[in-house]
Amino acid sequence: MVDLVLRSRRVVTPAGVVPAAVSIAGERIVAVGAYDAPVEAGLELDLGDSALLPGLVDTHVHVNEPGRTEWEGFATATRAAAAGGVTTIIDxxxxxxxxxxxxEALKIKQAAASGQIHVDVGFWGGAIPGNAGKLPDLHAAGVFGFKAFLADSGVPEFPPLSAAELATALDTVDxxxxxxAEDPDHLHDAASSAAYADFLASRPAEAEHAAIATAIAAARASGRRVHILHLSAAGALPLIAAAKADGVRVTAETCPHYLTLDAGSIPDGATEFKCCPxxxxxxxADQLWRALADGLITCVVSDHSPCTPELKRQDTGDFAAxxxxxxxxxxxxxxIWTAARERGYGLADVVDWMARRPADLAGLSRKGRIDVGADADLVVFDPDDTFTVDPHRLHHKNPVTPYAGKQLHGVVHATWLRGRRVTGDEAGGAFLSRED
Structure with missing residues (x-):
């Protein structure tokens, strides 16, 4: 007897979208059988034509707690993640x-998050000037790797690395x-302006091209793994393709906003659209989609990076400030589903980009897939239903989003985390470490 059986005519498995019955015992999937197969279970739910997806894995989330919890916190960020079908985040x-x-900082962050998380949470460490000697111990403590900036991060306590400092960090720990990846020598100070075009001109594509070349050179020299975050400039794709062909261990991700939003359509003063790059x-965006479909871009993650409405300067609409x-x-x-279906992609593609591949990037073999032995992280998703985005109905702390008022396809109706239904009332998430 198993604890739970979920039946759906559209289960997204590694073998494709199939009718199936997914059996769960404890925290794990123990069988994926025929849709109408008899199973003795404590609870059985037939989802009909609603799709059953593996929980998404988002490896790029800024939670900001402790210290800037007014921007975002673990309770609100993870409740929002679960409501969106994301069952694992890496902070x-x-x-x-x-x-x-x-x-010590990792322990402080874990203490702040303890008892508040509604999904499973892992952590990245940070590589900054002067801390290379601390990276091996931080890696041994279970962080999934190290985040580095090649340009100003926006906060003074996390300064960027030079090319030489990046090379030293890569040599210090495997x-x-x-x-x-933005090169400061190609960035320009943005003048005070409500015009998005002025901000865009201050961060040209060449800044990404140059910084990605620096990161590739460091990966080539060291033999280490380097992953390019939030790729925006499609012109850098040939650099990545050539490096991969040479055996350099480099991968790249992109984000929903780079795939679906258009610089030419951003209104003056709409600072909710500002991000870097x-x-x-x-x-x-069309080129990014092609690279994603070809596998050159590995995955799609959120780069969830909220702040208070005041810091978005919605009062002045000044992109520079x-x-x-x-x-x-x-x-x-x-x-992503709304845009993907218009381009002829299916649910299996979206799951590949947003669940399996991010899990593989982080080495989480039990996450991001509906398969025997995987964690029972599952999402009931109606791909045909629609809704209009109301910022005040979102669960993240501050009601600011560039998607306000947009009509989207795809509604998450339920989320299970390791076999337990996530309701938003009980914080049942667990900490993940690299060994997991």
């Missing part, structure tokens, strides 16, 4: 105080390094 090391740049034009970051952890699945 970025900056914007919290202290940043996660040594083992770990995955995830890199914010910036949203570029529709032709650029506004904080750069987009809050989207709850909306990534419907945003």
């Amino acid at each position: 970025m090391p900056l914007n919290s105080l202290p940043p996660t740049v040594d083992t 770990a995955l390094f995830v890199v914010h 910036p949203i570029r034009d529709a032709a650029n 506004a904080w750069g970051g987009i809050a989207s952890v709850q909306l990534g699945l419907p945003v």
Whole structure:
């Protein structure tokens, strides 16, 4: 006898979308059988034509607690994640105080999150000037790798690495390094302006191209793994393709906003669209989609990076003064599904990009798939239903999003985390470490 059986005519498995009955005992999936197979279970639910997806894995989330909890906190961020079908997040090391740049800071962050998390949570460490000697101990403590900036991060306590400092960090510890790749020599100070075009001009594509070349050179010289975060500039794709062909261990991700939003359609003063690197034009997005379908871009993650409405400078609409970051952890699945279906992609593609591949990036073999032995992280998703985004109905702390008012396809009706239904009332998430 198993604890739970979920039946659906559209179960997204590694073998494709099939009718199936998914049996769960404890925290794990123990069988994926025929849709109408008899199973003795404590609870059985027939979802009919609603799709059953594996819980999404978002490896790029800024929670900001402790220290900047007014921007976002673990309770609100993880409740939003679960409502959006995300059952695993990996928290970025900056914007919290202290940043996660040594083992003591990791303990402080875990203590702040304890008892508050509604999904499973892992942590990235941070590589900053002067902390290379602390990276091995932090890696041994279970962080999934190290985040590094090659340009100003926006917060003074997390300064960028030079090319030489990045090379030193990679030589110090055999770990995955995830890199914010913009080259400061190609960035320009943005003048005070409500015009998005002025902000975009201050962060040209060449800044990404140059920084990605730096990261690739470090990976080539060291033999270490380097992952390019939130790729925005499609012109850098040939650099990545050539490096991979040479055997360099480099991968890249992109985000929903780079795939679905268009610089030419951003209104003046709409600072909720500001992020770094910036949203570029529709032709650029088309190239990112092709690279995603070809596997050159590994995965799609949120880069959920919220702040207070005041820091977004919605009062003035000044892009230069506004904080750069987009809050989207709850909306990534419907945003991507809405665009993907219009381009002829299916649910299996979206699950590959947003569940399996991010799990593989982090080495989480039991996450991001509906298969025997995997964690019973499951999402009931109606791909045909629609809704209009109301920021005040989202669960992240501050009601700011560039998707406000957009009609999206795909509604999450229920989420299970390791076999238990996530309701938002009880914080049942667990901490994950690299050994998991």
